[in-house]
Amino acid sequence: SLFYEGLIASQLPTFxxxxxxxxxxxxxxxxxxALVYLLSTLPNLESIVIAQGFSQFNQVSDFGRQKVTECLLLHLKAVEVREFNGTKEELNVINFFLKESLVLQTMDIVFSSTFPQSWKDFSTLPQEWMNSPAIPQEWKDYSAWPQIMKGEFRQWLLKIMKDHLVQQILMFPKGSTDCAINFSS
Structure with missing residues (x-):
């Protein structure tokens, strides 16, 4: 694997x-x-797939503050993120690719089949979701959630969460005016 913590770009050849x-x-x-460093060695990269999604981060990555590489400016046409759970880090990576890829044609985002895997305890939902006027006040009492997080309500909440993430991503700035963003489950 090319991903070793501490690996620096100067140790990698150009591909x-x-x-x-x-x-x-x-x-x-x-x-x-490591991916940021690797991208700097891939000047003609046209497509990237993040196949297994993201693990929980114990620290914040500075992905969005990295220098823009040649492949993003001139060649990257397609990005696919699979096993998407809507975490802050995933959103940062998607935002980075959308904003910095000047010739990006497609961004495909595939929600995890276990969405929201990172929120098994729904009390960790982002506060703005719980402030939605679409959510009845009695559902905002987290102590009642074990009883109501079954069946129809759970499916409704998952739809609300996905819709919120879709709208958030669609609002990200784009470096390419021709980029289509596709979502699937």
């Missing part, structure tokens, strides 16, 4: 012929940092 990259392990803070 001029690599057009497609699939990251097949879960992204962690260390692998997100």
């Amino acid at each position: 001029h012929n690599l057009r497609r990259l699939e990251v097949s392990s879960k992204m962690s803070c260390a692998t997100v940092t």
Whole structure:
């Protein structure tokens, strides 16, 4: 694996012929940092797939503050993020690719089949979701959630959560005016 914490870009050769990259392990803070370094060695990359989604981060990555690489400016046309759970780190990575990729044509986001895997305890939902006028006041009492988090309400809440994430992502600034953002489950 190319992802070792502490690996620096100067230790990697330039991969001029690599057009497609699939990251097949879960992204962690260390692998997100390594990915930024790796991107700087892939000047002709056209497509990247993050296949296994993201693990829970114990620290905040500075992914969005990295320098923009040549592949993002001139060549990256497709990004796919699978196993998406809507975490802050996932949103930062998606925002980075959308904002910095000047020729991006498609951003495909596939929700995790266990969405929201990172929120098994729904009391950790972002506060703005719980402040939604669409949520009845009695449902905002977290102590009652074990009883109401079954069946129809749970499905309704998952739809609300997905819709909120879709709207948030659609509002991200885009470096490419031709980029289509696609969502699937």
